[in-house]
Amino acid sequence: MASDTSLPDWPPAELLGDLRNRSVTRDARDFALSTGLVYRAVPQRQGDIPPQDTTIHAPITLLPSPFPRQLFEKAENLQPLYNKLYAQLSLDEKFIKSIMEDTVVHVDEFQARLYAIWQTVLKEGVSQSTQSGIFRSDYMMHSPQQDGIQLKQVEFNVISSSFGPLCTKTSAMHHYLLRKGAYDALHPSLIKENMPENHALETYAAGLADAHNHYVEECRDAHAQRSVKPVVLFVVQETERNSFDQRAIEMLLIEKYAIPVIRLTFEELGKTASLHGRARILMIQSPATHAPVEVSTVYFRTGYSPEDYTESAWDTRLTLERSHAIKCPSIALQLVGSKKAQQVLAEPGVLEKYLGNDADQVRHSFMQLWPMDPNTKLGKQAHRLVREHPENYVLKPQREGGGHNIYKKDILPALDAMEKRDKQREAQGGNHVKECEAYILMSLIEQPEHRGSLFVRANKNSDNAELVKDSVNELGIYGAVLYSPESILKNRSGGYLLRTKSKDSDEGGVAVGFSVIDTPLLV
Numbered sequence: 145m146a147s148d149t150s151l152p153d154w155p156p157a158e159l160l161g162d163l164r165n166r167s168v169t170r171d172a173r174d175f176a177l178s179t180g181l182v183y184r185a186v187p188q189r190q191g192d193i194p195p196q197d198t199t200i201h202a203p204i205t206l207l208p209s210p211f212p213r214q215l216f217e218k219a220e221n222l223q224p225l226y227n228k229l230y231a232q233l234s235l236d237e238k239f240i241k242s243i244m245e246d247t248v249v250h251v252d253e254f255q256a257r258l259y260a261i262w263q264t265v266l267k268e269g270v271s272q273s274t275q276s277g278i279f280r281s282d283y284m285m286h287s288p289q290q291d292g293i294q295l296k297q298v299e300f301n302v303i304s305s306s307f308g309p310l311c312t313k314t315s316a317m318h319h320y321l322l323r324k325g326a327y328d329a330l331h332p333s334l335i336k337e338n339m340p341e342n343h344a345l346e347t348y349a350a351g352l353a354d355a356h357n358h359y360v361e362e363c364r365d366a367h368a369q370r371s372v373k374p375v376v377l378f379v380v381q382e383t384e385r386n387s388f389d390q391r392a393i394e395m396l397l398i399e400k401y402a403i404p405v406i407r408l409t410f411e412e413l414g415k416t417a418s419l420h421g422r423a424r425i426l427m428i429q430s431p432a433t434h435a436p437v438e439v440s441t442v443y444f445r446t447g448y449s450p451e452d453y454t455e456s457a458w459d460t461r462l463t464l465e466r467s468h469a470i471k472c473p474s475i476a477l478q479l480v481g482s483k484k485a486q487q488v489l490a491e492p493g494v495l496e497k498y499l500g501n502d503a504d505q506v507r508h509s510f511m512q513l514w515p516m517d518p519n520t521k522l523g524k525q526a527h528r529l530v531r532e533h534p535e536n537y538v539l540k541p542q543r544e545g546g547g548h549n550i551y552k553k554d555i556l557p558a559l560d561a562m563e564k565r566d567k568q569r570e571a572q573g574g575n576h577v578k579e580c581e582a583y584i585l586m587s588l589i590e591q592p593e594h595r596g597s598l599f600v601r602a603n604k605n606s607d608n609a610e611l612v613k614d615s616v617n618e619l620g621i622y623g624a625v626l627y628s629p630e631s632i633l634k635n636r637s638g639g640y641l642l643r644t645k646s647k648d649s650d651e652g653g654v655a656v657g658f659s660v661i662d663t664p665l666l667v
Contacts, residue, residue, distance in 0.1 A: 150293070150667055151210050155598050156330040159207065160611060165598070168206055168326045169609045172600050175320055176201035180392065181313040183602075184385040194385045200602035202310050203660035206609040207327060208318050208339055209597055209617055209644055211664035212285070215295040216340070216640075219283050219621045222509060223637035225502050226281050227625040229489075230302060232498045233480040234275060235629055237266070240476060243484045247517055248542060250577035254450040255482065255542050261462050262475040268466065271424045274362075274628045276355040276441065276472035278348060280305035280620040280641065283509065287592045296589050297509045298618060301544060302473050302481030303448045307661065308344035308622055309392035311641040314661045315342035338666045344622045344639025349396040351624025352376055352443055354634045355470040356403050358626060359440035374440040377428065377469070378407040381446045390445055406430060406437065410446065410457035417463055426467035439469045448478070448544045470626075482542040487513040487584040491522075512587040516580040526585040530555055539583045552588075591616040597644050599660050614647040617662065640664070 159165055176182065181202050184194035233239055240262070249256040279302055286296040318339060321327060327334040356376050363374075376397060378390060394405040406428065408416075416429035426439040442464050446452045453461070465475050473481070489495055490513040495503035514526035516539075530537050539550040539558065550558045562579040570576060595616075598609035620641035626634040643659040 165608045175317045203601045205662040206598035208663045208665035210667045213666035223621045223623040227623040231627040234477040247581040251582040271468045275474045277625045279623045282620045284589045286589045308348045310389045312342045312345040315663045347622045347638045353401040354626045355441040374438040375404045376441045377439045414456045414460045423468045426469040441470045443472045483540045514585040618643045
């Protein structure tokens with residue numbers, strides 16, 4: 145077990161001087177802008193489409209951050225097990241019903257809409273039983289006072305697991321600065337051997353290529369009679385600023401695998417997507433040629449938040465789910481990516497059903513998790529604990545994308561407001577499921593203290609990287625899996641995302657402005 149003393153003081157003082165800081169920062173910015181480590185600029189008004197001809201560099205760190213080598217390797221070793229686990233969960237109809245029907249769908253309209261689509265497709269009959277997942281399992285260092293540093297999972301992402309390409313480019317940037325001499329004489333650990341290469345972009349592309357190739361092989365006889373090659377469909381947001389992260393995957397699919405990609409929004413798909421034949425083949429219209437094109441794989445980079453849907457978008461999501469195309473993810477996989485599933489997996493005996501003797505390896509990465517159902521033993525315990533010491537916990541809803549959690553001192557006022565709304569709803573004859581049951585309770589992770597970083601962010605009106613004296617890291621490991629009810633067809637893992645933020649910030653998303661993209665320096 146690593147100890148606190150294994151993490152050096154950071155960042156090195158020699159890099160804080162104005163001249164050296166400014167010089168290295170200039171090199172980092174130019175590398176980012178030269179290699180596509182970029183975002184679209186912020187639109188003038190919220191909700192507007194970002195300007196298509198203007199970019200800024202993504203938020204990054206000036207140098208890697210120390211991270212215990214054995215914890216990094218442990219996270220890498222866990223990923224194939226997590227891939228297998230979530231594949232199995234998505235195929236378990238009984239599990240999905242158990243986590244949704246009793247509580248969540250009654251108090252979370254978004255999850256209820258997803259669940260309704262899943263039920264509709266089950267009732268009709270699934271056309272495509274093969275599923276694809278591109279995952280990211282996120283961890284933090286947990287440093288209780290007497291137990292050294294442990295690896296603990298924050299969450300498991302099953303839809304739109306972003307930043308694989310941009311963090312691959314950030315790793316390349318740090319390696320470039322190392323070769324250029326920017327880190328000379330800063331710290332003995334700053335050497336190539338301690339800076340792991342990042343293969344996240346390749347994991348993404350290979351995972352989607354696996355799905356596409358399986359579909360083509362499955363439909364080989366039919367495709368022999370068609371002149372137009374099937375495509376991978378990226379379902380995207382119209383207001384997406386992080387489109388270059390997605391474009392890198394598209395380019396690799398085209399260049400390495402000769403697989404064409406079409407990007408469309410829900411709104412655009414609502415006008416052109418259609419299902420054909422008994423197998424419900426998904427056809428769309430090519431934006432370039434306006435010709436009909438068959439879709440092999442639907443890759444969602446939107447659809448994880450209620451804000452992503454209009455009523456017509458919900459209809460389109462149902463059309464996509466009913467189709468014969470392989471979904472990444474399917475509705476079933478998105479449902480088991482909920483925080484409720486994460487909490488249930490932490491209950492005694494659940495993991496063992498899916499992982500057998502490997503269950504303990506995964507269980508050791510869990511923090512303490514509780515349901516918020518006040519009618520259960522665990523739920524009553526959760527309410528008592530959080531009422532006594534709210535500073536030790538976080539309330540998590542069934543959401544991905546950052547910015548939704550309720551932390552520490554904000555929990556009790558939030559629970560009191562929920563109880564008030566419960567009484568009003570019940571007085572009007574509404575259901576008796578408590579609003580708080582849409583959440584789970586999780587013990588807060590105690591990060592090692594007094595570790596700084598140097599942030600390089602656009603539009604800060606400074607030529608120097610910004611010193612953040614007390615920062616924390618979140619490590620994400622990527623995986624890709626292709627599976628059917630009969631077997632795991634492909635199980636891949638590789639690549640990482642390290643996000644670093646100020647310790648004063650509870651949330652961790654890069655896209656929503658809380659974190660910057662970093663890389664680990666293994667110590």
